[in-house]
Amino acid sequence: MAEIFESAGVALLYGLIGFIVMAVGFIALDLVTPGKLFHVVWTERNRGAAVLLGGQTIAIGLVIEQSIRASESEQGLGYGLFSTLLYGLAGVVVMTVISLIVGLLTPGRLGAAVLDDNGDRPHPAAWVQAAMYLGTAVMVGAAVS
Secondary structure, eight states: OHHHHHHHHHHHHHHHHHHHHHHHHHHHHHHHSSSOHHIIIIISOOHHHHHHHHHHHHHHHHHHHHHHHHHOOTTOHHHHHHHHHHHHHHHHHHHHHHHHHHHHHSSSOHHHHHTOOBTTBOOHHHHHHHHHHHHHHHHHHHHHO
């Protein structure tokens, strides 16, 4: 029974690390997206911003999953949590930098295009950028595993 409680505690600690990385990812996305992301998604109900945030959230989850797998070692729980945090934050940095680079290479302002809902449909750029986050997560996840 003690093993079950210990495993549950470890899961909670890794969950906390994942939450921290997702919060940092949210802040990073907020910095590169026009307006306040929380307001744009929850108050304005912008579909493009929701697609982008959803893609980034799944992407960060994928990076965290691979980071946890890569952190399994005989060096202890503290090492595993720390390496998961660092790998996760590295993933957020890579996603943000790639997003900024893609934004420079596309016509107009990518952040504004992503938020340009057409009636009840998000702009196609929102789907492309969300897919870019997912592709980056697969790449970063492979690098850390």
